[in-house]
Amino acid sequence: MTEPAITLQTFFERARDGRLTAVRCRKCGELAIPPRQFCPACGERAWEAVRLSGEGAIESFTVIRVAPRAHAADAPYAIAVVKLTEGVSLLGRIVDISLEKIAIGVPVRFRPLVRGSQTAVGFGPA
Amino acid sequence: MRRVAVIGVGVTKFGKHERTSAELFAEAAADALLDAEIPPSAVQALYYGNVVGGETEHQLHTGPQAASILGIPAIPTTRFETACASSHAAFRHAVMEIAAGVSDVVLVGGAERVLNVPTPESTEYFAYASDAGWEQTLGLTFPGVFALIARAHMQKYGTTEEQMAAVAVKNHKHGTLNPKAQFQKEISVEQVLKSAYVADPLKLLDCCPFSDGGAAVVLASEEVARTRTRPVWVLAAAAASDWMLLGDKRDLARVPATERAAAAAYRQAGLGPADVDVVELHDCFTIAEIVATEGLGLFEPGAGGRAAAEGRTSLGGAIPVNPSGGLKAKGHPIGATGAAQIAEIVTQLRGAAGPRQVADARVGLTHTLGGNTATVLVSLFGRD
Ligand SMILES: [Zn+2]
Numbered sequence: 306m307t308e309p310a311i312t313l314q315t316f317f318e319r320a321r322d323g324r325l326t327a328v329r330c331r332k333c334g335e336l337a338i339p340p341r342q343f344c345p346a347c348g349e350r351a352w353e354a355v356r357l358s359g360e361g362a363i364e365s366f367t368v369i370r371v372a373p374r375a376h377a378a379d380a381p382y383a384i385a386v387v388k389l390t391e392g393v394s395l396l397g398r399i400v401d402i403s404l405e406k407i408a409i410g411v412p413v414r415f416r417p418l419v420r421g422s423q424t425a426v427g428f429g430p431a
Numbered sequence: 432m433r434r435v436a437v438i439g440v441g442v443t444k445f446g447k448h449e450r451t452s453a454e455l456f457a458e459a460a461a462d463a464l465l466d467a468e469i470p471p472s473a474v475q476a477l478y479y480g481n482v483v484g485g486e487t488e489h490q491l492h493t494g495p496q497a498a499s500i501l502g503i504p505a506i507p508t509t510r511f512e513t514a515c516a517s518s519h520a521a522f523r524h525a526v527m528e529i530a531a532g533v534s535d536v537v538l539v540g541g542a543e544r545v546l547n548v549p550t551p552e553s554t555e556y557f558a559y560a561s562d563a564g565w566e567q568t569l570g571l572t573f574p575g576v577f578a579l580i581a582r583a584h585m586q587k588y589g590t591t592e593e594q595m596a597a598v599a600v601k602n603h604k605h606g607t608l609n610p611k612a613q614f615q616k617e618i619s620v621e622q623v624l625k626s627a628y629v630a631d632p633l634k635l636l637d638c639c640p641f642s643d644g645g646a647a648v649v650l651a652s653e654e655v656a657r658t659r660t661r662p663v664w665v666l667a668a669a670a671a672s673d674w675m676l677l678g679d680k681r682d683l684a685r686v687p688a689t690e691r692a693a694a695a696a697y698r699q700a701g702l703g704p705a706d707v708d709v710v711e712l713h714d715c716f717t718i719a720e721i722v723a724t725e726g727l728g729l730f731e732p733g734a735g736g737r738a739a740a741e742g743r744t745s746l747g748g749a750i751p752v753n754p755s756g757g758l759k760a761k762g763h764p765i766g767a768t769g770a771a772q773i774a775e776i777v778t779q780l781r782g783a784a785g786p787r788q789v790a791d792a793r794v795g796l797t798h799t800l801g802g803n804t805a806t807v808l809v810s811l812f813g814r815d
Pocket residue numbers: 330331332333334335344345346347348349
């Protein structure tokens with residue numbers, strides 16, 4: 306049995322410490338978040354964990370005004386798809402940027418959003 | 432493979448009901464069997480769509496429950512869950528069961544009940560169709576998914592909020608012609624633009640409602656269908672999937688699963704987009720209709736918003752889309768939606784759609800999308 310380069314649990318443990326991690330295919334260089342068994346580009350299982358800079362820019366965004374129960378107290382809040390400088394994209398909550406300043410292309414930097422035992426992906430000002 | 436036909440359809444009124452989803456399905460199924468002029472004892476299997484029954488009704492195992500309420504408990508039943516595309520996925524598998532020669536008559540349908548819980552609760556349950564570890568933790572909602580798509584489409588193609596509003600206006604107008612529709616009133620572009628933001632840039636009137644309802648269709652082999660007066664033939668039933676996470680989608684302005692499922696369906700039927708006369712597609716949000724008309728090849732990528740605003744997708748236009756009122760006005764009981772779209776296309780191809788009839792419709796298409804765009808079903812239908 307092959308040990309995966311990184312699991313969801315280790316991803317979020319590292320994220321909690323401020324380190325954003327991806328896996329890179331040793332065969333073809335494909336970069337992915339989250340980890341998967343097979344490389345979607347070449348079909349190999351030769352992943353290695355790589356640390357990402359955490360820097361990127363907003364690709365698309367929305368402001369959630371009608372929220373699910375668990376997040377109702379946070380509304381309104383912004384969620385964005387962020388394209389990281391390494392080329393992969395990740396969905397995250399935008400924090401510490403006023404809602405009217407959020408736009409496509411705005412540079413942002415990864416930061417973990419920790420709530421109890423749960424860690425989620427956030428992005429703040431670059 | 433054997434040819435398969437739809438020989439009966441039934442749909443409840445969509446909106447608020449004080450009945451369980453199983454009861455709603457059973458009403459639609461009884462209508463479908465009467466329409467097919469076939470006794471319940473002839474049904475050999477049930478393929479059933481139901482999505483949030485576990486949450487809103489504390490009910491799993493909804494397949495046998497639905498069959499029991501209908502009064503045919505002994506047949507094999509299977510519940511499908513592909514988010515909002517569930518009963519369309521059920522349909523595709525039922526088609527394959529008949530095409531393979533396993534059964535001659537199969538009942539397909541679905542039902543949903545959500546208006547018995549408050550909106551913040553149903554908003555949360557619908558968000559379960561997004562990834563629990565990566566996306567639900569952010570507070571992503573179902574409108575939020577399509578808001579991200581809308582913003583990307585606006586950026587890439589210059590699509591406007593006015594063009595999106597035109598889709599809502601058109602589908603509400605169509606809904607006034609459908610007595611089963613949840614909304615029976617026209618709205619204006621101005622009303623859409625002035626409605627409150629739910630997930631920017633989507634406003635309340637860009638969104639389909641929460642709905643209760645049921646729908647059913649009876650499928651039959653060619654041998655059985657030939658003994659019926661007005662069979663509608665299944666020309667294709669295709670499915671495609673895509674990455675679960677929005678971050679993995681390379682181009683948020685497109686829905687690759689729609690493009691793949693459409694390509695497969697056109698190939699199965701030996702037809703192309705120009706051959707389609709009437710379309711029922713998944714307009715859970717106005718932008719979803721725009722992107723779907725592009726993905727189905729009805730318009731070039733980026734041209735869907737303009738086409739809607741110009742009336743090309745209205746009844747009387749070049750390619751009428753959602754004559755039933757669509758999810759926007761007819762309503763969207765998620766487990767029932769795929770079957771309800773098929774029921775509308777069958778009604779159109781029979782020439783029985785009354786004031787919302789598309790003149791001389793010969794080929795119809797249904798398109799149903801699951802949740803975060805990771806599931807899409809496309810089917811094609813034709814008449815003799
Ligand atoms: Zn590779």
